[in-house]
Amino acid sequence: MRLSPDSMIFWQHGFVKLNATIVFTWGLMLVLTVGAKLITRNLSVGLKRSRWQNLLEIVVTSIEKQIEEVGLRQPEKYIGFLGTLFLFIALSALCTVIPGYEPPTGSLSTTAALALCVFVAVPVFGIQDQGLGGYLKSYAEPTVIMLPFNIISELSRTLALAVRLFGNMMSGAMIIAILLTITPFLFPIVMTALGLLTGMVQAYIFSILAAVYIAAAMRTREPEPAPTP
Amino acid sequence: MLIDWFTIFAQALNFLILVWLMKRYLYKPIRLAIDAREKRIAAELADADAKKAEAQKERDAFQAKNEAFNLQRAALLTQATDEAKAERQRLIEAARVAADALDARLQEKRTTDARNLNQAILSQAQQEVFAIARKALADLAATSLEERMAEVFTRRLRQMDGPAKEGLAEALRTASAPALVRSAFDLPAEPREAIQRALNETFSADIRVRFETAPDLISGIELVANGQKVAWSIADYLLSLEKGIGELLDKQATSEPKTV
Numbered sequence: 505m506r507l508s509p510d511s512m513i514f515w516q517h518g519f520v521k522l523n524a525t526i527v528f529t530w531g532l533m534l535v536l537t538v539g540a541k542l543i544t545r546n547l548s549v550g551l552k553r554s555r556w557q558n559l560l561e562i563v564v565t566s567i568e569k570q571i572e573e574v575g576l577r578q579p580e581k582y583i584g585f586l587g588t589l590f591l592f593i594a595l596s597a598l599c600t601v602i603p604g605y606e607p608p609t610g611s612l613s614t615t616a617a618l619a620l621c622v623f624v625a626v627p628v629f630g631i632q633d634q635g636l637g638g639y640l641k642s643y644a645e646p647t648v649i650m651l652p653f654n655i656i657s658e659l660s661r662t663l664a665l666a667v668r669l670f671g672n673m674m675s676g677a678m679i680i681a682i683l684l685t686i687t688p689f690l691f692p693i694v695m696t697a698l699g700l701l702t703g704m705v706q707a708y709i710f711s712i713l714a715a716v717y718i719a720a721a722m723r724t725r726e727p728e729p730a731p732t733p
Numbered sequence: 734m735l736i737d738w739f740t741i742f743a744q745a746l747n748f749l750i751l752v753w754l755m756k757r758y759l760y761k762p763i764r765l766a767i768d769a770r771e772k773r774i775a776a777e778l779a780d781a782d783a784k785k786a787e788a789q790k791e792r793d794a795f796q797a798k799n800e801a802f803n804l805q806r807a808a809l810l811t812q813a814t815d816e817a818k819a820e821r822q823r824l825i826e827a828a829r830v831a832a833d834a835l836d837a838r839l840q841e842k843r844t845t846d847a848r849n850l851n852q853a854i855l856s857q858a859q860q861e862v863f864a865i866a867r868k869a870l871a872d873l874a875a876t877s878l879e880e881r882m883a884e885v886f887t888r889r890l891r892q893m894d895g896p897a898k899e900g901l902a903e904a905l906r907t908a909s910a911p912a913l914v915r916s917a918f919d920l921p922a923e924p925r926e927a928i929q930r931a932l933n934e935t936f937s938a939d940i941r942v943r944f945e946t947a948p949d950l951i952s953g954i955e956l957v958a959n960g961q962k963v964a965w966s967i968a969d970y971l972l973s974l975e976k977g978i979g980e981l982l983d984k985q986a987t988s989e990p991k992t993v
Contacts, residue, residue, distance in 0.1 A: 510737045510740050519739055520739065521737075521739060521740075523737070523740060525740055525744065526740060526743050526744070526747065529744060529747045530747070533747060533750070533751045533754065536751065536754070536755065536759075537751075537754045537755075537758055540754075540755065540758040540759035541758045544758055544759065544762035544763060544766075547762055547763070547765075547766040548766070549766050549769035549770050549773060550770070550773070551770070551774075553766075557763075557766070560759065560763050561763055561766070561767060564759070564760060564763045564764065564767075565767065580760075580764060583760050584752050584753075584755065584756040584760060585752055587755065587759075587760060588748070588751055588752045588755045588756075589748075591755065592748065592751060608744070611740065611744075612736050613736055613737045613738075613740035613741045613744055614740070614741075614744045616736060616741050617740075617741045617742070617743075617744035617745040617747075617748060618744070618745075618748060620741065620745055621745055621748055621749070
């Protein structure tokens with residue numbers, strides 16, 4: 505039994521290999537890019553617009569709204585990263601209904617890569633926002649004693665991100681695979697539907713957590729409320 | 734091994750490429766489209782607000798104009814009504830004055846006509862009456878009336894006194910020509926003597942007298958001496974009668990009720 509699509513290797517040349525994870529990821533990238541390109545090819549700025557444009561606008565504005573609700577004041581600055589996280593994970597989960605498809609997020613390598621991206625993005629956005637000194641200083645908040653704990657927290661949450669998504673996606677695929685062998689009818693369909701829901705929830709959780717981490721990295725910069733007389 | 738480092742690296746790279754692609758083909762165009770639409774809607778709303786404000790302003794201006802027009806119209810109407818009333822009053826007054834004047838003229842004309850008619854009737858009646866009277870008296874006088882009249886005349890002469898008598902005496906004394914005794918008929922010798930005698934006795938002098946016949950004296954006798962005159966005639970009575978009748982008619986004309 506295959507635990508991860510990583511093990512499905514199509515081509516290998518030494519260290520470099522082309523496994524199912526990368527291929528399916530490319531497929532998803534292609535679908536996302538081509539779809540976006542097709543829909544945004546002739547966007548309408550008027551009140552009348554196509555259903556697809558409407559859908560994309562809803563998606564984009566909803567993501568922006570979510571980012572804003574987390575506490576990031578300029579959602580357009582973070583939507584590129586956080587929105588793509590959500591869309592990629594969500595589409596990856598949605599495609600599980602396609603037979604033969606294996607979600608790339610069911611590979612720990614992918615989830616680790618995404619978690620690493622978040623791990624890198626948090627200090628990048630933090631430093632961008634409040635400078636290197638300011639960002640590094642936030643690790644020693646509220647006291648210097650907290651520094652190791654903060655660092656541990658940073659690492660562990662990245663690990664948690666990766667493992668949580670991997671566990672959920674892999675378990676979903678695994679359960680379906682097991683159920684297919686036991687009860688080939690009905691149950692796998694129900695579980696697939698449940699898997700879709702889980703996938704969407706995981707996509708939401710992953711991107712929201714990433715947003716929360718980024719927001720936490722710049723929380724120190726939030727303006728002090730004006731003193732009341 | 735669950736973790737493949739190459740796959741991690743490749744996936745991270747894939748993800749970063751996807752981020753760039755999404756930014757390029759999804760978020761940016763969508764964001765631009767949304768912004769453009771929002772801007773357009775905002776512009777349209779602003780335009781609508783401006784138009785609304787303008788419409789409100791125009792409406793206010795129109796209402797103000799309308800009110801001013803209504804007020805002006807009411808004022809003009811009131812003025813016109815007042816003027817019409819005044820004109821009506823004036824016309825009625827003028828008509829009344831004209832009617833009064835016409836009425837007065839008509840009344841006057843009626844009065845004048847009535848008077849003229851009365852006068853004409855009276856004159857005619859008088860003339861007829863006097864003509865008959867004269868004729869009758871002339872017929873009567875032709876018999877014994879002359880003597881009787883002479884007798885009456887002499888009695889009057891004898892009865893004269895006071896200033897009248899003195900005046901006549903003075904006139905008779907100073908007169909260069911003889912006193913003239915005129916009568917409507919030829920006086921016979923007897924009455925002439927009686928008159929001469931009466932004069933002589935009354936004025937205690939020898940008075941020269943000349944007798945003359947004057948048909949215009951209606952059955953009368955008169956003595957004329959140096960501007961003084963003593964006369965008796967039926968014409969005098971007739972004149973007083975005429976005067977009395979004339980006064981009566983005048984009274985009737987003035988007291989005649991107005992017929993409107």
